Amino acid sequence: xxxxxxxxxxxxxxxxxxxxxxxxxxxxxxxxxxxxxxxxxxxxxxxxxxxxxxxxxxxxxxxxxxxxxxxxxxxxxxxxxxxxxxxxxxxxxxxxxxxxxxxxxxxxxxxxxxxxxxxxxxxxxxxxxxxxxxxxxxxxxxxx
Numbered sequence: 001x002x003x004x005x006x007x008x009x010x011x012x013x014x015x016x017x018x019x020x021x022x023x024x025x026x027x028x029x030x031x032x033x034x035x036x037x038x039x040x041x042x043x044x045x046x047x048x049x050x051x052x053x054x055x056x057x058x059x060x061x062x063x064x065x066x067x068x069x070x071x072x073x074x075x076x077x078x079x080x081x082x083x084x085x086x087x088x089x090x091x092x093x094x095x096x097x098x099x100x101x102x103x104x105x106x107x108x109x110x111x112x113x114x115x116x117x118x119x120x121x122x123x124x125x126x127x128x129x130x131x132x133x134x135x136x137x138x139x140x141x142x143x144x
Contacts, residue, residue, distance in 0.1 A: 029049055077111075085132070099116050100114060
């Protein structure tokens with residue numbers, strides 16, 4: 001029960017992120033979530049999109065270096081402590097969170113987060129046992 005995240009290496013120079021955004025726009029690719037982590041020379045743009053396979057094709061055809069990673073998408077109650085409950089389950093099950101970022105959907109009283117963890121299968125099992133259901137690719141599409 002995971003979703004596909006695309007990581008794209010982008011030069012850390014003015015206009016480079018805009019060029020990538022323009023490429024996605026021209027190819028009618030809808031971003032659902034994004035995160036950018038930077039170093040001095042390049043950034044890693046992490047994307048959740050409406051069509052993973054088309055996006056990969058477009059990026060590779062335009063000479064971008066990119067990879068696909070399975071990550072968890074989790075619905076959290078949009079209230080204080082919502083994140084802590086998920087992190088507690090992962091911690092209690094010795095699952096490391098490598099990074100996380102949030103995205104929004106059109107559902108009231110809910111927040112959604114992407115988690116890159118050390119063991120997806122173990123995390124899904126632990127979360128399900130604690131009545132926290134990760135979202136799969138199909139459910140993610142239905143949120144928008």
